[in-house]
Amino acid sequence: MSALQDAYRDYRDELxxxxxxxxxxxxxxxxxxxxxxxxxxxxxxxxxxxxDPDKPDVMRFPPGIGKWQLEQSGYLKSSPQLVGTIxxxxxxxxxxxxxxETLEKGGDWTAGQKTTQVALAPAACxxxxxxxxxxxxxxxxxxxxxxxxxxxxxxxxxxxxxxxMFRQREHVRLGTEEQxxxxxxxxxxxxxAVIKSLGLPFEVDVANDPFFGRTGRLLATSQREExxxxxxLVPITSTxxxxxxxxxxxxxxxxxxxxGITTSTGDVAHTACVGFGVERITLALLKHHGLSVEHWPKQxxxxxxx
Amino acid sequence: xxxxxxxxxxxxxxxxxxxxxxxxxxxDIDTLANDADLYAAxxxxxxxxxxxxxxxxxxxxxxxxxxxxxxxxxxVDAIVEALTEIGVKTEAV
Numbered sequence: 210m211s212a213l214q215d216a217y218r219d220y221r222d223e224l225x226x227x228x229x230x231x232x233x234x235x236x237x238x239x240x241x242x243x244x245x246x247x248x249x250x251x252x253x254x255x256x257x258x259x260x261d262p263d264k265p266d267v268m269r270f271p272p273g274i275g276k277w278q279l280e281q282s283g284y285l286k287s288s289p290q291l292v293g294t295i296x297x298x299x300x301x302x303x304x305x306x307x308x309x310e311t312l313e314k315g316g317d318w319t320a321g322q323k324t325t326q327v328a329l330a331p332a333a334c335x336x337x338x339x340x341x342x343x344x345x346x347x348x349x350x351x352x353x354x355x356x357x358x359x360x361x362x363x364x365x366x367x368x369x370x371x372x373x374m375f376r377q378r379e380h381v382r383l384g385t386e387e388q389x390x391x392x393x394x395x396x397x398x399x400x401x402a403v404i405k406s407l408g409l410p411f412e413v414d415v416a417n418d419p420f421f422g423r424t425g426r427l428l429a430t431s432q433r434e435e436x437x438x439x440x441x442l443v444p445i446t447s448t449x450x451x452x453x454x455x456x457x458x459x460x461x462x463x464x465x466x467x468x469g470i471t472t473s474t475g476d477v478a479h480t481a482c483v484g485f486g487v488e489r490i491t492l493a494l495l496k497h498h499g500l501s502v503e504h505w506p507k508q509x510x511x512x513x514x515x
Numbered sequence: 516x517x518x519x520x521x522x523x524x525x526x527x528x529x530x531x532x533x534x535x536x537x538x539x540x541x542x543d544i545d546t547l548a549n550d551a552d553l554y555a556a557x558x559x560x561x562x563x564x565x566x567x568x569x570x571x572x573x574x575x576x577x578x579x580x581x582x583x584x585x586x587x588x589x590x591v592d593a594i595v596e597a598l599t600e601i602g603v604k605t606e607a608v
């Protein structure tokens with residue numbers, strides 16, 4: 210385990226020294242350089258090249274979702290340990306003075322903070338389900354949405370590939386069971402083709418989300434037994450513990466029921482999504498092809514639109 | 516609690532009573548056989564979690580990790596089998 214921690218630290222320090230990531234003094238929270246962002250943009254270009262012909266509805270949400278959306282999503286039941294909620298000062302002049310005094314003494318100045326109506330998005334697609342539900346029953350063709358945003362998961366780590374704030378580029382399919390499963394199968398092929406074109410080694414395996422506690426163990430084994438989640442794994446700092454860079458998820462009717470999304474025939478919608486972890490793919494590219502993008506293989510640079 | 520009225524029933528009856536008092540199934544439990552697939556009857560993953568916690572509370576037991584699997588809760592029979600495995604007396608008392 211400590212060898213793995215060393216490998217994480219070494220790669221993180223290498224990225225910080227090269228100026229590709231910028232330290233913010235918190236594990237898992239980084240600034241990105243222009244070079245890093247250009248690679249991220251390239252991954253989005255590669256994703257769009259494959260996905261745009263499907264003519265998805267493009268929706269861009271901020272990294273915050275409504276607290277009510279978090280509550281209705283079911284995420285608090287399965288993964289409370291990852292949730293981030295936004296708090297803010299909500300006192301009077303006296304409270305303000307007291308807060309500053311506490312701050313000066315090095316105490317916990319956050320004690321008087323109140324929850325706002327905003328939570329942080331745990332995944333890019335969380336804004337999509339309520340938006341599609343609000344439209345009413347879907348047409349027979351269902352819906353296909355392209356989304357992209359910063360996400361937050363509270364899991365501080367020195368592994369540069371386990372950031373607390375990171376971006377997911379997703380396509381979300383909503384429709385019948387068959388439409389959702391066909392979409393996932395198609396993207397499992399496309400996802401592998403994109404990563405292969407970037408010259409990265411990978412494997413695809415059945416996976417589970419990091420659900421919380423004993424009840425989470427039941428959810429995780431169920432998810433695996435039903436093969437609801439597949440991950441495309443790329444070795445970044447370790448070949449034994451490769452990193453999930455793309456995930457292919459079938460939610461059955463979990464979100465359809467939770468949000469009251471219905472098909473043209475009035476049935477509860479099934480949903481599926483594909484998510485590209487753009488920072489993780491960037492980190493994999495930098496690891497495998499080196500920190501100097503100008504020396505990367507021409508074919509890889511072409512795919513990224515350089 | 517609904518199960519307090521049925522403590523003298525067999526474990527199977529108590530499991531059925533528990534399933535009847537909730538909205539977890541889309542089909543009335545009375546129309547389902549003991550070996551009927553509860554997932555096919557509408558039991559979702561999240562409802563399975565609530566069912567598991569309710570069973571633990573009703574029978575004062577804790578399912579070990581090895582039983583935290585989908586098939587443990589797949590039918591009334593499967594649930595009773597799991598309860599027996601962890602020491603619940605399954606006959607009427």
